[in-house]
Structure formats: C-alpha cells, structure tokens
Amino acid sequence: MTDQSDWRPATKLVRGGLRRSQFRETSEALFLNSGFVYDDAAQAEAAFNGDVDVFIYSRYGNPTVATFEDRLAALEGAAACRATATGMAAVFAALLCQVKAGDRVVAARELFGSCHYIIAKLLPRWGVEVEFVKGTDLDAWEKALSRPTTVTFLESPSNPMLDIVDIAAVTELSHRAGARLVIDNVFATPLFQRPLELGADVVVYSATKHIDGQGRCLGGAVLGAKDFIDDVFQPFYRNTGPSMSPFNAWVMAKALETLDLRVERQTTNAARIAGWFEARSDIKQVRYPGMASHPQHELAKRQMSGFGSLVTIELPGGKAAAFKFLDALSLIDISNNLGDAKSLVCHPSTTTHSRLTEAERLDIGVTEGVVRLSIGLEAPDDLLEDIEQALAAASAA
Numbered sequence: 001m002t003d004q005s006d007w008r009p010a011t012k013l014v015r016g017g018l019r020r021s022q023f024r025e026t027s028e029a030l031f032l033n034s035g036f037v038y039d040d041a042a043q044a045e046a047a048f049n050g051d052v053d054v055f056i057y058s059r060y061g062n063p064t065v066a067t068f069e070d071r072l073a074a075l076e077g078a079a080a081c082r083a084t085a086t087g088m089a090a091v092f093a094a095l096l097c098q099v100k101a102g103d104r105v106v107a108a109r110e111l112f113g114s115c116h117y118i119i120a121k122l123l124p125r126w127g128v129e130v131e132f133v134k135g136t137d138l139d140a141w142e143k144a145l146s147r148p149t150t151v152t153f154l155e156s157p158s159n160p161m162l163d164i165v166d167i168a169a170v171t172e173l174s175h176r177a178g179a180r181l182v183i184d185n186v187f188a189t190p191l192f193q194r195p196l197e198l199g200a201d202v203v204v205y206s207a208t209k210h211i212d213g214q215g216r217c218l219g220g221a222v223l224g225a226k227d228f229i230d231d232v233f234q235p236f237y238r239n240t241g242p243s244m245s246p247f248n249a250w251v252m253a254k255a256l257e258t259l260d261l262r263v264e265r266q267t268t269n270a271a272r273i274a275g276w277f278e279a280r281s282d283i284k285q286v287r288y289p290g291m292a293s294h295p296q297h298e299l300a301k302r303q304m305s306g307f308g309s310l311v312t313i314e315l316p317g318g319k320a321a322a323f324k325f326l327d328a329l330s331l332i333d334i335s336n337n338l339g340d341a342k343s344l345v346c347h348p349s350t351t352t353h354s355r356l357t358e359a360e361r362l363d364i365g366v367t368e369g370v371v372r373l374s375i376g377l378e379a380p381d382d383l384l385e386d387i388e389q390a391l392a393a394a395s396a397a
Contacts (some may be wrong), residue, residue: 004074009191013256017070019063031063058246060238065249070212072221076190076203080229082222082237083244085253087186087206088108088114090220090242094182094204095151097236101127105149105181108135108165110158110364113353115184119153135165136296138173145177152177155184157300159274160312160348160372161365162187162287163283164296167303171199172370180228186210187337189263194304202228209339210309212255213262217248234271262341262377266309270375274311276384282395284369285314310338311373319368321394322347326371328393331378331386340372343383 006015021029038044046052055061065083075080084090095118099105107119109132133140135154145152152174156165165360167183174181180201185193189210195203205211207219221241222233237243243254274288288294289300289308300307308356315321326334326345335344336351348350349361349368361367375383 005362006341007074009075010260010287012071012074013259016072016074016256017067017253018388019067028067028180028250028253029064030246031058032246033062034058046266059241059243062243062246062249064246065244068244068249068256069221072190072205072207073223073319075193075256077196077222078203079221079226080224082229082233082240083207083249084220084222084237085244085248086218087204087208087220088118088243090117090204090206090222091115091184091244093233093236093240094202094222094319095123095153097233098124098151098180099123099128099150102129104129104148105151105153105154106130106144106149106174106177108133108150108154108158109360110135110161110360111153111155112159112184113351113355115155116155116360117355120342125345135329136163138166138169141170141173145173145179147177147181149174149177152179152181153184154181155185155187156193156303157310158364159351160288160310160346160370161309162294162308162312163364164289164294164300164303166198166299167193167195167198171201175199187308187310188304189259189308189339190270191260191263192308193304196223198303201225207252210263210266210337211259213259213339213341215337215339215340215342219244219248219252223390231349242310263306263309265377266339266375267306269377269380270309270373271307272309272380273373273375273383273387276387277313280391282316282391283313284316287312304327309375311375313373314367314372315369315371315394317369320348322369322371324394325390328390329386330389332373332390338372340374343374343376345371348372 047054069081133144154165170183182202183195183200185203202224205221277283277286286313332343336346
C-alpha cells in the first residue's frame with residue numbers, strides 16, 4: 001500500500017488520518033468524552049510526563065479531533081496540526097504563543113476586522129510593538145523588516161478586496177529579520193494555495209468557512225512544523241483551552257471528504273459571475289484574482305492553482321446603492337459568513353470591517369460601495385438572474 005504522503009489530494013480528503021476503533025466502523029467514530037482512564041497510577045504519571053503516547057483530556061487531544069487534524073495536515077502538507085474552537089481562536093493562539101513584551105510584529109494592513117483588532121489593539125496592550133504595511137508593496141515589507149521581528153502576518157487573498165501578497169518574497173524578508181511568517185489561507189483554501197511550500201512557517205484557517213462549507217459549526221486550525229506545534233504552540237494551546245469540540249471535529253472531518261468537489265464548483269460559478277460583472281457598465285470595480293484586470297493577476301497565477309469562490313464589487317452609489325442591492329436579492333442571503341454551499345453577500349464597511357476607522361477602511365480600499373459575494377453551489381444562471389434584478393432595483397430606486 002502506498003504511503004499516505006504519496007496520495008493525491010482527493011484521496012487524502014477521504015482517508016487521511018483515518019482511525020478505526022475495535023468495532024471497525026466505515027465512518028469515523030465520534031468520541032464525545034471529555035476524559036480518559038488509565039490502567040494504573042503509574043500510567044497516569046507517565047502520560048502527564050509525556051513518557052507514553054495516550055489521550056489524557058480532550059482539551060489537550062481527542063481521537064476524533066486528531067482524525068480531523070491529521071486529515072487536514074495531510075492535505076496541507078504540514079507536519080502537524082492543532083484544531084481550535086474557531087478561526088479567530090486559531091489566529092489569536094498562533095500569534096500569542098510566539099510573542100512577549102518587547103517583541104515586534106509586522107502585518108499586512110489588509111486584514112479581516114477581528115485579525116486587525118488582535119494586532120492593532122490587543123498586542124500593544126501587552127507590550128508588543130506592531131507595524132502595518134501595504135501587503136502588496138514589497139518595498140514596504142523590506143523597510144519594515146530591516147529591524148529584528150518575531151512574527152509577520154498576512155492574508156492572501158485578503159478580506160474583502162482580494163489583494164494578493166507575494167508569499168515567497170515576504171517569507172524571505174521575514175526570515176532575514178528572524179520572524180516566522182503566519183498566513184491566513186482561508187480564501188484560497190488548502191486546495192488552491194500551499195503557503196508552506198512557498199516558505200511560510202505557519203498556516204491558519206477558519207474551518208467554519210469552506211472546510212465545513214455548510215453553515216453547521218465553528219472551527220479553526222493551526223498548521224506548521226512539528227517542532228513549532230509541539231514546542232511553541234502546544235503549551236499555549238494546552239493551558240489556555242481554545243480546543244475544538246469532538247462533535248465539531250467529526251463534522252469537519254466528514255466535510256473534508258467533499259471539499260474539493262464543493263470548492264471546484266463554487267470557483268467555476270464565481271469565475272463566471274465575476275466575468276459577468278466585468279462586462280457591465282453599472283459596476284465601478286470588480287475584484288477577482290482569476291481575471292486579467294486584477295492588479296495582481298500574474299502573481300495569483302504563479303502562487304495559486306485556483307482563484308476561489310469570493311467576488312468583490314464596488315457600486316458607484318456608495319452605501320445607499322449597496323444596501324438597495326443587498327435588500328433586493330431574493331436568492332442570495334445577506335450574511336457575514338463565507339465559503340458556504342449557499343451564496344452569501346455582505347457589506348464589509350458596516351459588518352466585517354466596521355471596527356476599523358473610516359480612514360483605515362479607505363486605506364485598504366473598502367469604500368461604502370464595496371460588496372463581497374461568496375458564491376455557492378446553486379445553478380449559476382439562477383444566481384445571475386437574482387443579481388441582475390437586484391442591480392436593476394438598486395439603480396431604479
């Protein structure tokens with residue numbers, strides 16, 4: 001039998017990390033227990049000393065959670081993975097496990113609102129120096145990383161403007177400065193972008209998005225080298241408790257089985273809808289990495305194998321036009337989630353990025369006319385009919 005590392009992605013998604021109990025079940029078992037028992041007191045002592053490899057407590061590790069972790073690690077090409085309760089728990093833990101007062105973090109300024117909050121508001125409270133740079137500006141990265149740095153952080157594609165950052169170049173600059181590069185890879189998914197192969201050190205996900213993909217439960221993941229996960233991340237994880245519940249891990253493990261099928265269909269739909277938007281005169285701007293009009297299209301082609309399910313547009317009428325458009329949609333739901341089987345739409349400046357100041361939003365291109373669409377699995381003609389009538393309603397009002 002071939003080694004698991006030699007399997008192709010579709011096989012890893014179905015069989016990676018598979019653990020069968022003594023009952024030999026076909027579907028993965030669900031271990032809802034919080035704790036585990038020992039044969040004797042000596043074994044309990046050995047477990048806590050790390051002398052035997054057994055499950056101790058589900059806050060530290062659980063068989064069902066481990067199945068999800070191992071399956072995602074196999075897909076990502078990572079040595080190790082830890083699952084967290086939410087995507088933001090993954091981001092927070094991946095950053096906080098590495099820094100202390102006096103350390104320095106450099107981040108792209110094009111970030112999801114909660115990621116920006118952690119870096120801009122929380123880290124400075126604990127004595128961590130923070131600097132933001134324009135993610136697509138390598139000169140800005142080079143200048144910021146001319147000083148010793150502990151961690152760098154970015155999203156690519158970014159939320160919501162879908163900016164593409166040169167991961168390999170930023171990795172090289174980060175390592176010169178002594179920093180680990182942490183990448184939020186949610187929009188690309190592990191299918192379309194491989195940050196670790198491009199040199200990045202740590203990858204984080206909100207598994208709530210494409211990995212679950214059906215709006216059922218929350219989750220996150222942190223992936224990287226074994227020494228990072230075991231020696232740097234695990235002590236923070238074990239003692240602060242951001243662990244994923246076994247039930248959510250079971251849902252996520254099952255969801256991975258269809259991830260490639262879902263994301264491929266969503267991406268096909270998104271590309272068609274983005275092209276349709278671009279042909280219209282009533283759209284001020286369309287952002288989709290797969291289109292030649294995207295400012296970093298050539299970079300996207302080099303470091304991504306697919307361009308994802310998100311499409312961002314800007315309407316010329318600002319907030320009023322955006323709200324009219326959203327309210328007129330009948331098939332597409334207004335929701336701040338993304339990566340779902342159902343198509344969703346949101347107005348970033350009043351939802352996902354509302355914590356940023358107006359100046360900060362404008363600095364990353366999030367005007368009041370910007371609308372982010374997460375394209376789902378519906379028939380694309382039905383989606384286009386809904387979008388067309390909503391645009392007509394918005395312009396007529």
